[in-house]
Amino acid sequence: MPLQTPPLRGIHDERGAKFTEFGGWDMPVEFDSIRTEHAAVREDAGIFDVSHMGQIHVTGPDATALMQRLTTNDVTRLDVGNAQYAAITDEDGVVIDDTVIYRLPDEDGDETYLFVPNAGTDEATHERWVSHRNGWDLEATVDNRTDEYAMFAVQGPNAADLVDAVTEEPVTELDRFEATDAAVDGVDCWVARTGYTGEDGFELLVPEAEAERVWSLYDCQPCGLGARDTLRIEAGLVLAGQEFDHESNPRTPYEIGIGFTVDLETEFVGRDALARATEAGHEEQLVGFQLIDRGVPRHGYDITNTDGRVVGTVTSGTMSPSLEQPIGLGYVPTEYAEPGTTLQVVVRGQSKKTRVETTPFIETV
């Protein structure tokens, strides 16, 4: 299958970006260097093309009921312009995907949502929504709009000034996880104070045809998926396909450490299994860690206890550009999850002393 390309593939190529396959998309991984891009976002501002993220639009008399039954959080708490982080779980409470749900202005008097599934999952997610809508006989329109939008993230301590300067509406008045329709240099966009870096910033949904115009408005460092990964690891944020995978790494929200997205007072697919899980407790959980010895942890490396017995697995790891220390995320039995616990990560056959740390690793907004 040919890779999907973001609308600005050619612009990024001209700018000298390197590309990588991610979730079936050919995305910029690095424009200058991960270190440079990472530092720009921590100290100033950077812009990411995240058009690989999906967009599913849901409206109609039963839109709220459908969203409520397929996501773990309580969408009835959303007013127009609110955003919510949620998980999508199966009957067993296993996470299929994580997503951000935006409540858009009502359409034809009906509550309306747009949510953002991960790269490459938009078709399956759309299908899931449609088949459950049909099965439950709900009245809602479910539209996969992934191809209609470019999505950009402007992130960093100076992001608010950059976004505000070119947007008619006073976007600096938005709180975290608030969003609004806004005219960005005359282009109708959806501007949300959300992100995936641990910094202040905005994510913009831009009509595909206007992508280039909006991208070029922001005079800041272009950043690729490489820096996006180091930034989100430092912020302790999980990535679908790394920290969880429905087939190869099935996890409940509690194991992943995103139990705060689960509202058991609501009715959703997986609710009963998760209610049982809260009583039974979980055996493993995701922790952050830092290597004390020299070496870089990577996805798939073994984690052992101090006796050398394999007790867990690294899901993400890197040399943290901000801390200049090797850090990572991984699953360990709960008895090893306490910050300060000494473990080992096996790097090419050698055991490297490792300490469990609290996440986020850095100060975040």
Next chain:
Amino acid sequence: MTFDVPEDRRYLESHEWAHETNGVVRVGITEFAQDELGDVVFVELPDEGDSVTQEAEFGVIESIKAVSDLYAPAGGEIVSVNEALFDSPELVNDDPFGEGWMLEIDADDTDELEALLSAEEYEDQIA
């Protein structure tokens, strides 16, 4: 983007360079290779006195995004290791053909180097 490929040395397809002086072969990775890797954060090298054989793994280089094995362009005894890289691995990015060198090998047989790529051949490979 074009990359520097100095003509005074020979190259492995796996992007290591070899520069021989009086039977001692200095080894590093090319400008192209460091650019592909991105920010180098860690280099694992053998000890002085260890032996290597041509085209065998001698170490590992890690950037923020990738891990890559390093291959020896010549066989022999390692007589020097660039310990500056342990504290400043970014030297591999900043000056891959100079201060970013990795090893010096007292070559068993400098004729081995004839089997490697010339600068021109390596340039074709990365073009």
